Amino acid sequence: MENYQILFHPSSSSSSLSSSTQLPLLSSNMQNSNVLTNTNGNSNGFWGLKTDVDVPKSDANNTAPHETFVGSQDEVKQEKKKGEKKVRRPRYAFQTRSHVDILDDGYRWRKYGQKAVKNNKHPRSYYRCTHQGCNVKKQVQRLSKDEGIVVTTYEGMHTHPIEKSTDNFEHILNQMQIYSGF
């Protein structure tokens, strides 16, 4: 089951980062550059996508080179042209290399939808945290280009402690909160 490995450090974590997932990525990348567009050639790992809207649809997830995580903390288009602003929470996307779509991050999720995505032969799955009062959502999508890569997009922050103490994925979330200013 724990067959997935997060891509941020291919070299150091070969197979078992179940027990020690440090994420250098967030700390090193984010403070200097909040913006994706890293131009290395291949650091492969864990890239952050700005999942949200603004992504030019041409390279939203197809042509983007592999790189960088980036917590995209952008309030997604919240000012629509309509009177009421639609409050959208920032989203955080990252990629993991996995054979399975479901990455157990310690929280309990309930699937509430699945949609076929354009330019992607794999469907996107929508999950919601089942904890009462916590309406964190996540989307899981597999890249059509590289089927070994799963893009997980989190929206919102958990208002409760992690429910399972599986890995310390919790660290990841904590880091996200720290660097995103929440």
Add this chain to the structure above:
DNA sequence: CGTGTTTGACCAGCGC
């Protein structure tokens, strides 16, 4: 019986 998944329908935003 409680919990989670599946899946078609529905709705809203956006571009043309």
Add this chain to the structure above:
DNA sequence: GCGCTGGTCAAACACG
């Protein structure tokens, strides 16, 4: 206005 697409709902279903 219309069609496309993404996101959500909810009833039916499956499973332990």
